[in-house]
Amino acid sequence: MSDERSNPFDVDDLLDPKPAKPPLAKPVTPAPTPIAASPTPEAPTGEAAEPRPPAPERPSRAQIEQLARDTGFISRERPRMGRRHRTGRDRQLNLKVRTVDLDDFYAFADREGITLGEAFERAVSALKALSR
Amino acid sequence: MPTIAFVSPKGGAGKTTSALLLAQELSRAAPVTIVDADPNRPIKTWHDGGNAPENLRVVSDADEETIIDRVEEAQANTPFVVIDLEGTAAKIVLLAIAVADFVVIPTQGSELDAAQSARAIRAVRQQEKMSGRPKPFAVLLTRTSAAIMSRTMQHLQNSMAQAGIPMLATTLVEREAFKAMFSFKQTLEGLSSTNVSGLDKARANAEAFTAEIIEELKKAKARSAA
Numbered sequence: 371m372s373d374e375r376s377n378p379f380d381v382d383d384l385l386d387p388k389p390a391k392p393p394l395a396k397p398v399t400p401a402p403t404p405i406a407a408s409p410t411p412e413a414p415t416g417e418a419a420e421p422r423p424p425a426p427e428r429p430s431r432a433q434i435e436q437l438a439r440d441t442g443f444i445s446r447e448r449p450r451m452g453r454r455h456r457t458g459r460d461r462q463l464n465l466k467v468r469t470v471d472l473d474d475f476y477a478f479a480d481r482e483g484i485t486l487g488e489a490f491e492r493a494v495s496a497l498k499a500l501s502r
Numbered sequence: 503m504p505t506i507a508f509v510s511p512k513g514g515a516g517k518t519t520s521a522l523l524l525a526q527e528l529s530r531a532a533p534v535t536i537v538d539a540d541p542n543r544p545i546k547t548w549h550d551g552g553n554a555p556e557n558l559r560v561v562s563d564a565d566e567e568t569i570i571d572r573v574e575e576a577q578a579n580t581p582f583v584v585i586d587l588e589g590t591a592a593k594i595v596l597l598a599i600a601v602a603d604f605v606v607i608p609t610q611g612s613e614l615d616a617a618q619s620a621r622a623i624r625a626v627r628q629q630e631k632m633s634g635r636p637k638p639f640a641v642l643l644t645r646t647s648a649a650i651m652s653r654t655m656q657h658l659q660n661s662m663a664q665a666g667i668p669m670l671a672t673t674l675v676e677r678e679a680f681k682a683m684f685s686f687k688q689t690l691e692g693l694s695s696t697n698v699s700g701l702d703k704a705r706a707n708a709e710a711f712t713a714e715i716i717e718e719l720k721k722a723k724a725r726s727a728a
Binding site for chain 2: 378383385431441
């Protein structure tokens with residue numbers, strides 16, 4: 371069915387000047403630069419003194435963050451810190467409490483932007499400090 | 503080691519289809535990695551069908567946090583890297599543009615689509631400004647009609663040309679075969695003409711598109727070496 375067509379594309383100029391690697395055979399060492407157009411394969415003759423743009427550079431993460439804010443390319447991912455992350459908090463505590471205390475507790479955690487587990491930890495250490 | 507990102511803040515513009523076509527065609531010449539950074543992982547789903555060529559591998563665990571690392575790893579492993587992105591104006595898109603050597607902006611021939619492409623173009627140009635290096639890109643018209651060029655399409659092409667926006671001469675024609683790749687999880691090569699009509703034309707279309715991208719990459723490389 372799949373009549374193998376021969377490769378019509380000449381991509382040699384785009385590949386690294388090294389001999390072609392066997393396709394995905396063994397782990398290869400990273401190429402010196404990830405940008406295709408390596409700036410100086412050989413010093414070009416002639417107008418060598420021509421000022422060239424600096425070495426391949428890409429905007430920093432901070433610049434991208436800024437650009438994302440400026441242009442409305444917003445993050446679609448949930449913040450990494452949810453209510454479940456590695457904290458060592460692996461025990462369950464199920465309590466009957468008064469509504470007013472519960473509300474205060476949630477309100478505190480939300481105001482501080484912390485998880486309930488962390489709020490509880492802080493509460494415990496505050497209690498410890500108090501009784502000292 | 504060219505890296506080509508497919509960017510469009512609008513869904514359904516043909517990013518995944520054109521990215522997969524390019525990757526498949528390129529893989530006839532050299533190994534290619536597709537970084538599937540669309541959270542729906544359409545390319546991974548396609549790849550899981552088990553019919554991908556040996557020269558084509560898929561990395562599908564890229565997110566905002568990891569995309570730059572994933573692309574750099576891919577660049578170290580295969581001569582070509584193709585990045586497919588989600589169709590939204592998401593931060594990951596900007597990160598992908600940052601690591602790409604060439605950006606393809608697929609768009610359908612409507613004003614709505616063009617407006618979203620303009621957003622993508624602005625994002626590319628702003629990065630050019632930031633880094634002080636050219637970031638070559640081109641608009642790719644997708645889902646065009648094989649028979650006629652609609653007036654809207656013509657108008658769009660004219661206004662892009664006037665605005666100095668580079669456009670690929672090849673358009674991706676709306677073809678059954680391009681959809682069939684995903685339905686049957688097959689390569690364009692592996693599809694059978696008994697199931698899919700117009701296969702030869704689809705293959706020729708994909709080949710022309712790829713040849714043009716290769717030319718653009720060569721031009722970009724020559725420019726930055728000059």
